[in-house]
Amino acid sequence: MTPTHAGPAAPDGLPAAQQPDWPDPGRVRAVRAELGALPGLVPAHECDRLGERLAAVARGEAFLLQGGDCAEEFRRATPGAVHGTAQTLLRMAGALEQAAGLPVVTVGRLAGQYAKPRSRPTETRGGRTLPAYRGDAVNGAAFTAADRAPDPRRLLAAYDAARTTLGLMSAYLASARGAASREVFASHEGLLLDYELPLRRTDPATGRAYATSGHLIWAGERTRGLDDAHIAFLAGIANPVAVKIGPTARPGELKELVRRLDPEHRPGRLTFVIRVGARKVRQVLPDLVAAVAETGAPVAWVCDPMHGNTFEAPTGHKTRHFDDVYDEIAGFFEVHAMLGTHPGGVHLELTGDEVTECVGGGAGSARGAGVSFADLPWRYASACDPRLNRSQSLEMGRLIAGLVAERTRVPVG
Template sequence: MTSLLDPPAAHAAQTSWRRLPAGQQPSWPDAAALDAAVTALASALPLVTARECDLLRARLAAVARGEAFLVQGGDCAEELDAVNAASIGRTAGTLQQLAAVLGYARSLPVVTLARMAGQYAKPRSSPTEIRGGVELPVYRGDAVNGHAFTAAARTPDPHRLVRVHHTSAATVNLVRAYGAGEHAGPGQVLAALREFTDASPERDRYAALTAEIERAGGFTGTGDGWHTPGELFMSHEGLLLDYESALVRLDPATGGAYATSGHLLWIGERTRRLDGAHVEFFSRISNPVAVKIGPSIETDDLLRLIGRLSPEGEPGRLTLVVRMGAGKIRDVLPGLVERVTAEGLPVAWVSDPMHGNTISAPSGHKTRRFDDVLDELAGFFEVLTGLGAHPGGVHLELTGDDVTECVGGGDGIGFGDLPARYRSVCDPRLNRGQALDLAYRLAELLDTARPSSGAVRESR
């Protein structure tokens, strides 16, 4: 299989993982087609630059030090045929609006990170799916196969990897254009928050905070100057190692090997084994990286994982994304935080309150209860602040579109509403209204909203 034979750092990142067990990889039926796809990717233009990755790493170092807050969100699984400028703009706008609310509530600069331009592959609990006595390969995301339950659609097709690269490049360009436009400016963000508040059934509950944010002029930080309105980085789960390693490029300025498919990649709960291919690959790249942490992890294994992925102990290199479930977060997380803190390991702690709270609706749809999501977030903040550590951010599956996939929130979406606009091909997402409901209610729970310098906060 062809690969870029760059100097040793890049070559090691592209090849060293292949000698280790790699979980959640497709069974590609056509080796020649896979070789052709990887060859094409190996000569393709990078989607992001090393300088941008280093900038995000510096931003995340502030998160790890307790000087900034991360807002990360986007699709569970992007769809190649559903990518359009309007939807991308709505999701990017939703993230900027969340950043305004939560940045004000935390009195911290906000790092905004999208699950976008690469979130086309998903780990699955079973390699096959059975319907009506017919067994076919499970849908693994549009990077691998199609969602339709037919033999043709479900056969893994490596040419999809090249299409993912092309579509992700278009998405990155659209996001950059959005960030440079007036829609990402404070005025437009504040107008969107006013519109949301005015239309919300919880208007009386949210109006005071919206007014405070307006008086602060869209406060998103402490005035140190580094936060840029519209700055939006790209992230996805680095699941398909053939794709990720083919896009590794050497940065001549630093000598580092960068995965140029996104600014930040993360390892999922199912692929974080210490002796596995994913940890090996991630240990070789210079990007900031993250790893999902579920309730089954042992403290010693977490320390070893941190040692593998961040051996230099540099703030900004590693983010731990906690996904415990509302019923476990307060019991499991304290021991992990205490041990990591005692060891002096500079990681960023971020909450994913979505994945531990998935349930089945009576209709058979996968869904999540808004109140469970909020409860896990509340537990995350309680644990971290109670132990003197910094609750560094939130990681949400969301969309700017008006879907009905999660239940609850200000609009009171119920189980019976799910079939109306259920669009996700994998896990349920918060819609824009629910995401903003979550931000406002989290700010209310924390009760730490403060205006920027010079503004006057009314007593509440």
């Protein structure tokens, strides 16, 4: 039987942070109707399978590797770009699996990461102010009035790009040597409710509603408010869900998120992704883990070491230092070792290309040993935030494998 459109997933009237200022509500309604008539992008049974894999992560029986572009671009829904990211993730997963002696659950930030929350609604250059770039699903990156105007028709282009990306990933897994035995699931931040709500479907086999835009959907640090429509949306779908947790989060907030998103305490249902920065992880994380432990909920704990470690380079580029990224991961492992809990995984912004966006890394630059500040303009290609390049990603994978091996007392190599 064909899944049916499930209708709105959140009660009317709830505030929804970080939504575009669409200029024509009538066009938005028309686009939502078109999206609602399209086939879902992922089937319910694949979402359930990821939930089973994440249940193993929550029980300490597996490790999650999640990664991909900060902000996907429509133009990069190509075999080269998708296969490059897939190959990088799978090589990292192989190193981690060998080190840990545990299965590695591989999830891409792909086929849906076309929108980004922004700290400011506008951007000013040379005395001219325009709407901020919010991702290809909303507007264009070029600093022109035409490009920066929000256009709801881009939501349909996002659907097409996601469908293409999922097809390319499936083709790669079917053809690449050694990849056919692995699964790569799709995830993204469920930011644009005008996209997510029309793609919500009811599975006729179970009667449960699923977000068919991706296997794993998360709420970000800016949209995790307890009364925000995004949390209500996540509460109304059967997919595995996640919430990004920043340094201002309080233990009581996480307890309430557990109550709303995982009231049945189902393993694999809820993941908390910590993104607090290398300098704060050892101070902030223990109280949060302890508070959630008091609820008895079997959540998976994952480290996002990217977002808390961004700074402006002397060149004016946003960047991150490889050593800071690693230090936050190391601190994440140290806290879980101290508490006797499972460091469930990592969530990285990375690419299979040899870009120059994050500095550091012993083999991070095609020009030599490590990316320097002077290298940043050379191949800075991100549409939003800086990513680890292929070499840096593989190096980081080896370092994480060492942490996992130490944690599980399995020798590397």
